[in-house]
Amino acid sequence: MGQEILIVVEHQGGEIADVTFELLGKGRELASKTGGTLTAVLFGSGMQAAAASLGAADKVVYVDHERLADFNPEACSAALVAVVGAREPWLTLVPNTSMGMDLAAALSARRDLPLVAYAIELALDGGNVIATSQLYGGKIYTESVLETGVVSVLGGSFPDAAGRVEGTPEVETFDAPDDVATGCLRFTGLIEPEGGDVDITQTEVLVAVGRGIQSEDNLAMMEDLAAKLGGAVCSSRPIVDNKWLPKTRQVGKSGLKVKPRIYLTFGISGAPEHIEGMKNAELIIAVNTDETAPIFEHADYGTTEDLFDIVPALTGMLE
């Protein structure tokens, strides 16, 4: 089959996820360099029409089954393993999302293919792929060499514009293998988040707090600062997991994506899952006592002063 690049299409509620177009754009670039083909793999039920927005691919392989209507890790893994088994692509690109995490490693294990996770860059070197992964909470990068295999790519790594091409490529239907129908994992519904008191996606100034604030009591001081700035407090995940703030205040991969004018962070390390949600803020200022914290890679300004010194001083200075 030569140099086929396979891309797994992620969708939810009938809508294709941005990360799919990011992968299609990058896949197109790689395929044009190798002279190979780009194939999008779509799983769903009555989803054929979605192929119309996958024009960046040369071909769409479509697997239709009622158990693929909503993402089901068991059924989708079975379908992907079968497609890859039949086509033996050179490279399979999967988004490193909640859905993709279930697919990439399952494919790797069941087809005995090497897997590189957390990729943020893909390049060619001779006949190999070089995948750059972001590890250790964003503190360390590695370049892995792959002759063939599976790469899971972090959302936001590539621009999605290049992958948004109208036009329906040739659609090839692939019969769902028997094990898509069997199995004991059942999808029972989607749960939308409850509306919060504050919509942080619409707030111009965000004061973002992380584990560095140590205790729930210290939130009051952050609220004061946010109030002086006419903004709101949002947070990294541990603060929400501790139930100090509602889920509607969480920024990042499983939280909300925000794009405020000002994003001021206190005691946030800058793990990739957090960065995914805030990197497009206009002005980012980070306060973190660890000078090696990855947040400083993404901030415009930073200081390693203790937040417990900076916050009172800063609050006192603002009208």
Add this chain to the structure above:
Amino acid sequence: MNIVVPIKLVPDLVEELEINDEATDLERDFLTYRINEFDDHAIEEALQLKEAHGGSVAVVALEREETDKVLYTALAKGADKAVKITGLDEDASSHTAAKAMCKVLGDMEYDVVLTGVQAADDRDGQLGVLMASYLSIPHVSVVSDIAIAGDKLTLHKEYSGGVMASFEVTPKVLLGVQAARQTPRYAPVSRVRQIMKEAELDEVEVEAEPGAGSIVRRMYTPEKGEGAEMLDGSTEEIAGKIAALLNEKKG
């Protein structure tokens, strides 16, 4: 239900991570290792399920210097059994460790395997999903809100934007836990010490079987430079500079 929790020890990210001379791995000799934070959540969730519905909780980890303490801590929190796997490279890849875990599970009675959702160093993917695939049982990553209803489990899987999917499953199943229903409990040092005297760890020797791998050709720290402009001066001066930046941007 009988629950097994594989535990991973990971370098403490608070410490400085140095890279070896070949630039292919961390300089591991002086690193301190601690339990992966999501594994604390997996243990907590397992204990909560046991406390509400009975059954047992076993924790399993690969041997390295800090393993005993981490396993005893889990026993002190309420786990029933702690297994230490010997005979493997302590920095085994996810694929190799997954194969070893599956061998160990072969001799254990289990209905549910709870792993942490991910670790910061799993370049070759999540062990849990690999294990489930080798064991031919279903898996779900990024899980919270696990509940037992008769012979079934219900659970939530998190997507972005606070959206969650709910699933129902009849064990056996493997779940990658994102967050326990409550902050993981703490085991007082005195209790851990006491357990160290009273309890014993099980030891199982396993032979390594490498899985499909890839080669790291370079490990590096991301270049500074494009990064933040660091503000200097006294606390007051720095706060003043931040205030000025904020006022300017707010207009």
